[in-house]
Amino acid sequence: MDIRQSIHSDHAKQLDTDALRQAFLIEKIFTADHYTLTYSHIDRIITGGVMPVNQPVTMGDEMGKQLGVAWFLERRELGMINIGGPGLVEVDGKTWEIGHEEALYIGKGARDLLFRSLDASRPAKFYFNSAPAHTTFPDRKITLQEAVNATLGDAASANRRTIHKFIVPDVLPTCQLTMGLTRLHEGSLWNTMPCHTHERRMEVYFYFDMSEDHAVFHMMGEPQQTRHLLVHNEQAVISPSWSIHAGVGTQRYAFIWGMVGENQVFDDMDAVRISELR
Numbered sequence: 439m440d441i442r443q444s445i446h447s448d449h450a451k452q453l454d455t456d457a458l459r460q461a462f463l464i465e466k467i468f469t470a471d472h473y474t475l476t477y478s479h480i481d482r483i484i485t486g487g488v489m490p491v492n493q494p495v496t497m498g499d500e501m502g503k504q505l506g507v508a509w510f511l512e513r514r515e516l517g518m519i520n521i522g523g524p525g526l527v528e529v530d531g532k533t534w535e536i537g538h539e540e541a542l543y544i545g546k547g548a549r550d551l552l553f554r555s556l557d558a559s560r561p562a563k564f565y566f567n568s569a570p571a572h573t574t575f576p577d578r579k580i581t582l583q584e585a586v587n588a589t590l591g592d593a594a595s596a597n598r599r600t601i602h603k604f605i606v607p608d609v610l611p612t613c614q615l616t617m618g619l620t621r622l623h624e625g626s627l628w629n630t631m632p633c634h635t636h637e638r639r640m641e642v643y644f645y646f647d648m649s650e651d652h653a654v655f656h657m658m659g660e661p662q663q664t665r666h667l668l669v670h671n672e673q674a675v676i677s678p679s680w681s682i683h684a685g686v687g688t689q690r691y692a693f694i695w696g697m698v699g700e701n702q703v704f705d706d707m708d709a710v711r712i713s714e715l716r
């Protein structure tokens with residue numbers, strides 16, 4: 439398990455490229471026939487991926503040891519979105535079929551998790567966020583049609599995009615986790631611009647659907663102390679509450695955002711005017 443400490447904004451200002459990457463970038467999410475886990479001390483969010491190819495991947499009691507509990511979700515909830523081919527997720531013996539760009543919420547207490555791909559030549563890729571939870575809400579699959587979908591931004595400023603809010607209070611109850619997927623329209627390159635912070639929540643951005651020789655310049659930092667991270671396909675950025683999170687790609691792309699913290703109000707953002715950015 440990769441552990442990331444919280445970083446104060448005063449400290450982050452001093453960091454060079456390598457140190458910024460070590461603190462905020464998760465370079466490897468998917469490894470064939472394994473799961474990956476990055477544990478952030480910021481709101482204790484866990485970010486990872488599961489990619490079963492030739493054999494099922496299990497998350498059983500062995501995972502709990504790393505967290506000091508009896509099993510992974512003993513005191514946690516989990517949300518996942520599949521960005522690969524169709525797969526099966528078994529939760530304590532109940533099987534969920536989760537297709538491409540479908541989501542699954544798993545409530546606190548689930549113990550034995552097993553993941554399979556239906557076709558090894560097109561493996562499932564389950565990207566997930568997990569957060570501490572105080573109670574159990576029902577497991578639920580969420581399709582793209584069941585998500586709350588919103589299209590915003592303008593082609594003229596290259597930020598026309600559709601936001602699919604899969605795991606939000608209008609769709610299902612969770613303890614603190616919210617998650618969704620944003621896809622840029624053809625010709626658009628900017629996400630989340632004009633940008634924002636939200637003191638009440640932290641966020642993780644996971645970028646995907648770009649070819650290997652393309653990248654997103656992800657913008658981070660306090661609004662008057664911006665820095666960038668070069669993010670390649672299927673990498674994620676941990677964004678503290680004090681940081682903006684926005685990006686521009688060398689080609690169009692999609693990303694999954696996940697938030698945890700004080701509230702679940704999607705629009706509770708502290709907007710930053712582009713003229714105020716430094």
Ligand SMILES: O=C[C@H](O)[C@@H](O)CC(=O)C(=O)O
Binds near residue numbers: 631641683695707
């Ligand atoms: O707090 C909300 C998150 O930053 C994202 O949902 C923003 C986003 O997907 C976008 O503007 O493209």
Ligand SMILES: [Zn+2]
Binds near residue numbers: 634635636641683
């Ligand atoms: Zn945000």
